[in-house]
Amino acid sequence: MCNSNNDSCNSPLNKWTFLSKCDIMDLDTEELLELYNMKKQLKKENAILQEHIENFYHIWTNDKGVFLSYLPDSTKPKGRKPVTATTKEKLERKIIDFYLEREQKKENQKEQERLTTLRNIYSLWLNIKGLETNATSYIRRIDNDWNAYYTTDPIIDMDIRTFTKAILKEWALNKVRDKELTKTQYYNMSMIIRQCLDYAVDHELIPLNPYNQFTVDKKLLKKVKQPEDGTQVFLTNERPLIECEAWADFEEKGCTSALAIPLAFQLGVRLGELIAIKETDISPDGKYLHIQRMVQKQERQRPDGSWYPARWEAVEHTKSSAGDRMIYLTKEARRIIKTIIDSNKENGFYDDGFLFIHGGKRINPRAVDTRIRKYCDHINISSKSTHKIRKTYISSLLDGGININEIRKQVGHEDERTTLKNYCFNRKTSVENESDMEKALAI
Template sequence: MTTESVNFKEIIDFALKNDILNLDDVQEQMTKKRRKELLEQHTYKIWQGTDSRYRTYVDDSTKPAGRRMITKTNEEDLLDALIDYYDLHEQEASSKSLTLETLYPQWLDYKALHTNAKNYIRRIDSDWNKYYMNTDIIHIPIKNLNKLTLDTWAHKLIQTYSMTKKQYYNCTIIMRQALDYAVDLGVIGNNPLLEVHIDGKRLFRKVKKKPDHTQVFLTDEILVVYHIAWEHFSSPNKLFHKLSPLAVLFQFQTGVRLGELCALKYSDIESENFIHIQRMFRYETNEVVEHTKTEYSDRNVFLTADAKKYIQIAKKYQKQLGIKTEYIFSTTAEPLASWSVAYLYKKYCEEIGIIKKSSHKARKTYISALLDGKVNLNTVREMVGHSDERTTLGNYCFDRNTEIEKANLIEKALAC
């Protein structure tokens, strides 16, 4: 191995590992170098008084003469005090010039420490590249970001991208939380973005709720899907994930998220009628994590008679083939592959000739069915893992009836 082929880090690592390099010596040399640099830039004389104490001046705009004296017992202590003084001034100068562009990487690292959702961090970085990169706002010193500057920036942002309320909230997380971080660092005293008011009713783009038939499986569609999925499981085929059709049927009976469905274990069945949802499969990193999407998603879901049946059939199938696994719908020791379920939804929709509807639409169908069945709203909210019933009603409540069924219900409701 030649010297050229060994990089600097390898040399340092080797030296530390073999006690060739003493960190205390390195620190001492760094301190000496720093002191030498200070003496070269320090414009005031250092002298020893008649009392044998060492003195010098440093700049201080709060004093009448524009300077103040530092006095120490020995020269080494005086130089240490000078190092502290100049370090503090460098930090103050750095904070005055600190911009969002330079703060963002530091804040993002800090943000990443507080979440296990890597996809969330990637989404934030995507928003940075789309809404912040190459804009003037990121070059303005954070100390100069006042209410007026941020008010103008926020309103231009909304108009330029014709933003919905949700889009605006998501993309301004960077500015809002980075400024909170700057407050914690002591760079600024308060977050000026919190003073900016947005008239949402006038400015935000209104979002029209998508047609019901695109968001849920209608009553006639779901019957066909049930039939196809059951036939798919029952008939001889070379489907690698043989239990995935049962997983589809189970999802319609429980409304669990796809990641939760894939990670279900027999040990989660904690009582005769309920299954504990407490983990999920994360497809971005291909791993099972021992928590759900939010704290409200850790919940108990009622098992219908059909849901219990699908579990028993899966268990029987695994036993017959000698499959040893803790996962309910898997045919291996690993969790059920999420793509295998997603593929079946696409396949079944194509077979019955309807628009593509995902596993999330099955979750919406489940919630809408419970509400149609007059299950208490709070019970529905708890079982699907929502923190607020407004989320349940606003985003998951759709009419599952066909046009003919709607017409009949309206006629019946208005009949004299």
């Protein structure tokens, strides 16, 4: 057995000599692998030296006993440069190292050449993107956009070093026109090429990102028609009917997931946050609820680029830093929660403290979204998702005169502009609006 502490094992060459003299049966697996790799490396170095002597320059000594040879150098007049050493072994080492370094440079150059198209950069960039987020559904959306806008476009096989501001601007304008892109669609589409080129700059493949040197005029983007208020919130005459459907469903079937809907009208939380509520999130006095986790889709990509079926998992964080918050529980919210907890205890349902359980396991968001669409169909109104409940909640608070910053904090928005721009809608019916107009304009 070889002893790694033996002085004869200090240098790579001596270690090779020592290991090679050992009985192969005395070597362990690690030493056998090391011996194999050493043999492979020595064989390669001997081949390099042999080729140098046979095809290029021999080795000789001068009258001072110095060992000499030449190395190829295209910058010199004769295409070569001298190399010397005090011993033959040192000279051979210099020659071998020269060719190994040159080979490594060629390999690095090949790798760099390989990374000069969007097609090859995309997967590397997407991997980095995946490390920056816990939302795997976001990565899948990016991949869907790549398939929709890029996979059949010749630009992904062009050398990115040939990209100019003019070339990319013309490409972007054609894409906007051909695909009739909206502002959001253009942002999602262009984000891929822009950030792939940023990746190329970071890795010194190109000096700057030409896509950052221009903008597309917003007037060229397809306008999105503002949605009707009645499609974005539950009107004042619709909400009571929806809640009535939910309570009737609970009383008939005993399924607490039906009560997620009236509770959502009281909390205004995101659907993923609603499903992830636990009993322990309720404050000791019962008046506040700590929103600190959510249920989200977890998606994994197969090696061939396709995706495994998505799974819903609870994660111990919210959508953003503003999402981790304490929200007020109204008396009605407390009543609904007590009903849910009592029902779970009566039926012996428990799953890690989660509030909404069916069949002994936490429900997934689809169960709630499917129910509310069914209720919409029952009362004969247009289909609306649970996200429209969140919009209804915010619009109700605004109508009630609650301070906008307080509303922002309650719903977990970073900026009040998001609250006002995307969640403020009129909940009243046309008859109520007419009556209000009459009152407002009366003399």
